[in-house]
Amino acid sequence: MVSSFIGLGTMDDQTTSVRQQHLFNVNKLHRHLLGRLHSVSENTVLSVRQYSSGQSNPTFLLETPDKYYVLRKKPPGPLLPGAHKVDREYAVQKALHSAGFPVPRPVLYCSDTDVIGTEFYIMEHVQGRIFRDPRLPGLCAAERGALYVAAVEVLARLHSADLTELGLVGYGKGAGYSKRQVSTWTKQYKASAHRSIPAMDELSDWLSSNVPTSDDKVALVHGDFRVDNLIFHPTEARVLAVLDWELSTTGQPTADLAYFLMPHYCPSHIGVISTLGGVSGIEGIPPPGELISLYCHCRGIPPSLPKQNFFIALAMFKMACIAQGIYARYLLGNASAPDAARFGESVEPLACLALNIAKARAAGLWNLFLPAVSGLSQLDYSYIAEETGRCSYAPEVFNCQAPDSGNMEVLHLFGSEEQKKQWLEPLLQAEIRSCFCMTEPDVASSDATNMECTLHKDKEHYVIDGRKWWSSGAGNPMCKLAVVMCRSKSADLNSTSQHSMILVPMDTPGVRKIRPLTVFGQDDASHGGHFEIHFDNVRVPTSHILLGEGRGFEIAQGRLGPGRLHHCMRAVGVAERALELLCQRAASRCAFRKMLYQHEVVSHWIAECRLAIEQTRLLALHAAYTLDTHGNKAARKQIAMIKVAAGRMACKVVDCAIQVHGGAGVSEDFPLAQMYAYVRTLRLADGPDEVHLSSIARLELTDQLRRTAAKL
Structure with a gap:
């Protein structure tokens, strides 16, 4: 399946002597090429080597004193019907080359099987780079x-x-x-x-x-x-x-x-x-x-x-x-x-x-995160989220990727029928993508009441002005919708009644994607990209508001509860995959005359990681059960607890795996560096650990005092 090229090394690196099963009479070929290739004469020394790679039509490098060519032929012996049609290869390349499309120039086709035993064609050699590995290692x-x-x-x-x-x-x-x-x-x-x-x-x-x-x-x-x-x-x-x-x-x-x-x-x-x-x-x-x-x-x-x-x-x-x-x-x-x-x-x-x-x-394995569509409880989906956490692209296979899952949940719970038809339906069908705009660069966004992106009504429109960043998903070219958290600066409203969520099409005039943000200095395009976005006098119809003005915090709590839990269960899956890699490495590498796992420090890491994963999983499942049986408000403490515990645990497990892998652990040869960036970011996303710890303490004190009062 590979044709003429010179790769990243020399021609000798890419070719070998003609293999026994593909040998042919070079003298016969030489005679056939006389008068047909201008660089071949009676006195020309024709050298033939076979390309090392390729699994289909055998391919050979022909060398004359002043030019290189490439020969493609059918394999010898019985062949599958319709396969290895070198005449079609020659015909299509000839047509494309004449039209200026980039293909090697075909120079000769031979249907006479007496020459080298099968049909063949010859094309000019093209010198350049070819990459065997689609990951393109060694490049920036x-x-x-x-x-x-x-x-x-x-x-x-x-x-x-x-x-x-x-x-x-x-x-x-x-x-x-x-x-x-x-x-x-x-x-x-x-x-x-x-x-x-x-x-x-x-x-x-x-x-x-x-x-x-x-x-x-x-x-x-x-x-x-x-x-x-x-x-x-x-x-x-x-x-x-x-x-x-x-x-x-x-x-x-x-x-x-x-x-x-x-x-x-x-x-x-x-x-x-x-x-x-x-x-x-x-x-x-x-x-x-x-x-x-x-x-x-x-x-x-x-x-x-x-x-x-x-x-x-x-x-x-x-x-x-x-x-x-x-x-x-x-x-x-x-x-x-x-x-x-x-x-x-x-x-x-x-x-x-x-x-x-x-x-x-x-099979219905689609939009699994949404109970009304999948029929699954949060407890059911927790197990699925863990499995998809083991693979970076798995959530997208099932249309369960963040931030679209959270945005779909918002539209399902709080959207009008018109909003659902225009935005929810195409999101559920994976025809478009979306982003969520909440965090801002100019304020301490851990306190959402600090938000400065403003919204005010002007007749039949709302006007939005402000700066957002860490708008996940905005880099996806299929991103057509932003869910934006804004603030109405009214002295008549308390701090939690000033915020609203509004739907903003990404092609609205005034919406400007300023720059992609890196994570630990690296691109995060696989996530859809995180962007800084400016909203400059952006006007959208009043029908784009979710629930109504001042309902932003109510919507945010409905969105962030399940969303946080899903992130945490995926983090458990990440940790499981990291521990798996850790154990494989520890069982395959020797240092100081012992396998790595035989060193006590490594064996203790393995044990501690297993303990931490099991504990965190149980906490996550308990949070999911509470969410299912008592609702979002009642599950606030459990969700805050798992939000802190999952990020910490996954960071520790991935860090141990990186340490056991040594330099390979921070390279692109293993997914551990990408995993670490994800789980470390999780300790900031949807609120930093410290905010959740404060919430846990406040809720715990409330519960304890309520119990004490009940006893009196």
Whole structure:
């Protein structure tokens, strides 16, 4: 699946001697090229080496004294029907190169199998950078982001190409692409399967039953658009060539985009295909929503990815089928790369992951945080929140991510029917995102009565002026709504009756996103970004007020209770994952002639972490039970207690895990640094620990005095 490139090292780093199963007669090839390649003559010494990577069509570097070329051929031996069509690769690259699209220039196609044993084609060599790992290790955050942006821009350019102008109207079958893809890859899988994998059969059935009803969009699609199929400029964030057009056809462009986004949804341990995952949360790499918005902007279409779960699941199914095919070629002895034997390990994990994503919404695993929608109690959801806390992108899979979950809860509890229709419904469908604007840079926001962002009524509008920051979610390009806490400066109102919450569309004149804020000096784009936002004479209709003027604190308490609890349960999940990593590291590393876990200090850390996690979980479950049975007001003390305890506990556990990992613990190779930033921030978010401790003390004194009075 990889074509011509020179990577981050030398050509010798990227090539090897031609493998035994792919040997061919170089003299015959030399004779065939005479008169066909201007740099090949009778006296030319033609050198041939094979590219080390790639699992599909064997690829070779041809060297003449003055020029490099790349040769792509079919693998030898029996092949799956319809696979390895090098003539199609040549045809599409020729059309695209003529139109100025970045592909290597194709120079020769040969259908005569007598020359080297199979069909083949030759293209010019393109020198630049290719990255095997989509996490782009070794690059700074800014460059990672720029390279991903460049990749999405070139994909949008491909899908915007005119098929008629390219001369590729009959290149594929057009409409109905998704249905054909499910059918094609199911057949490919069954033809290459070496054992029964029930998850693959179930996934195939689910995809067949859930093909989008509207599947009529037609564009030129690449079919295998990934970071490692791109050649980037040696020093610039620019794509010089898109490689490996074996799976190209015409059809639904959304499938291409979803395939490119697949690494954002895969963990980094899916068998041998580890380089397909682990992208989520990597500093600098834009989250899926941002890449989708950029792609749609480049194409001039609405910023959304309809049926996203279907297309992500289809991408994973396709990759699982490809992995199965690679393993099948290994069994036949004609694999293109030396690690093909291990690809069989990835098929079942990919299928299981795809099923989880595909069936989440269909099975009702959607908006789980909202009891009225999911039917779950807060106690039920606490267990789910813990599990999703183990994975940075898991909440988004189930549309349970902050701050949208809190904002949806506010709209559900306090919104008018008009507000629900305009904003809640698209949020519940994940068609848009939102942010929450409460904290301010100019006051001590731990005391919300200090708030200075003002609101006043002017006939049929409210006018908002002020500065907010730590507006989480505002950096998401799909963010269309801000829920803003404001203050009416009226001498007639007490300090807790001056505040209101109002809905402000992000495209309202006067709403200005000033700057993204970093967390511990690092970008937090995976969260949707935290922004400083200025509201300069922002006018919105009076119908945008929630409940009415002066009801802000009432709404805030309704929002923050469950929201705080959900954060705390996710923190328990973070701690569980950190302890898991700690134990794995302690059992695999030796220092001073003993395994790390055999050192008493490390073994005590493990024990203390387990104690702390169990205690915190029980406290969180008790808070959830109290919230369910006695309501938000009665659960205030329990929620304040878990808010303090969860942040402290998770900080301690993650810190121990970092210490056991040493330098690796603060690197991007492990998620611990990102985890620490999250849990340490939790001790400030939704009110600092000190404010909650004061509330706990006040409520405890009230309870104690009430009990004492009852005894008298």
